[in-house]
């Protein structure tokens with residue numbers, strides 16, 4: 001009996017050594033932002049939750065296999081999927097053209113094959129590249145908000161609306177991982193460089209909104225291409241369902257998306273879900289268990305079928321596309337952005353002598369928030385072992401312009417796990433029996449009502465709330481909520 005376990009243990013140890021020596025995948029919008037953008041874009045196109053989850057997993061695998069040392073060949077190919085190392089407008093144009101040509105050919109083949117899973121894989125994977133252009137390039141810097149008094153909003157034009165002309169400044173993306181000839185700037189990390197990868201970086205919000213607008217247009221274009229090849233097939237991708245073992249596998253893959261991003265702590269990395277601060281020793285245990293488990297159908301789209309190759313073929317930016325790229329049509333979406341910004345979280349200082357602290361026994365809290373706006377839940381980056389933190393948590397969602405008010409639920413949690421048991425639901429509502437804050441936000445007046453009242457729409461007028469005895473796990477939060485036009 002023993003022998004059966006020796007070999008797996010050895011393989012596991014080797015796997016661990018290779019995985020733990022790998023650099024943290026720092027070549028994209030942080031995975032939580034990709035995850036949220038992919039959901040928003042597909043939900044607004046009417047995709048069901050299973051189809052969205054598959055696209056989210058495939059979007060993440062694009063990152064995972066870009067820096068996974070056990071699959072170096074995949075890494076080399078997938079390195080092309082992040083819009084890195086394009087140093088001139090011409091190279092950027094070549095890349096976009098090739099991406100559109102490759103994507104149209106691939107999704108039309110999937111439609112002819114009636115292969116909805118391949119189509120969802122291609123959607124998740126191609127959206128990864130589309131989103132990365134806006135975080136890795138100087139698009140944000142060359143598309144500044146107009147200096148108009150009283151205008152507060154986000155620009156939304158994409159590469160396809162505003163193709164560069166002779167008078168346009170040079171468009172380029174950052175050098176990754178190191179500086180090289182022709183480059184203007186490094187991609188960089190959380191502290192430096194030109195990336196806008198997470199909300200710890202300058203101008204992240206503007207890059208994120210461009211990424212949203214571009215994702216919407218891209219999904220709309222893919223819809224058109226699929227309809228050309230096989231009318232009606234789009235619907236089978238939107239309503240794609242899995243059951244039994246595949247459902248369990250998808251749930252495990254979704255946990256891997258979150259936990260591996262959240263907990264990565266190798267080569268100096270300290271979390272990669274939405275900025276840093278969430279790294280954990282739990283990473284090793286999780287990554288070993290997940291990689292040792294059988295590959296799901298969703299993973300096999302990458303590892304066995306190499307579906308992404310249809311996208312990466314010739315995708316270097318160095319060659320002109322072999323033919324005219326297909327049009328990515330204009331798309332009118334009347335949306336506003338609602339933004340909730342958390343500025344401060346701390347443990348409450350009224351813990352009695354014999355009462356347990358939030359992170360009992362004896363630790364400091366590991367806070368994270370679950371913010372639900374208009375039915376979409378956003379998980380904001382855990383901040384490991386800090387009693388008091390001014391996080392970068394910025395929750396942005398998109399609602400139709402005619403929306404008069406949105407409902408918001410703010411829940412604060414302490415992450416535990418292992419010997420500490422389940423996560424603890426913190427009390428941030430002074431009312432007895434209520435831990436969360438539930439309220440509505442009116443888009444015209446910015447007035448909140450419910451557990452939050454009044455106008456709290458900027459850093460100078462945050463809402464502050466705290467839990468109260470006799471409830472346990474009491475904490476304090478400060479945040480504001482506002483909205484922006486998209487133009």
Ligand SMILES: [Ca+2]
Nearest residue numbers: 358359414424
């Ligand atoms: Ca706890």
Ligand SMILES: [Ca+2]
Nearest residue numbers: 359363364385
């Ligand atoms: Ca802790």
Ligand SMILES: [Ca+2]
Nearest residue numbers: 359366415416
């Ligand atoms: Ca904890």
Ligand SMILES: [Ca+2]
Nearest residue numbers: 429430431434
């Ligand atoms: Ca309470």
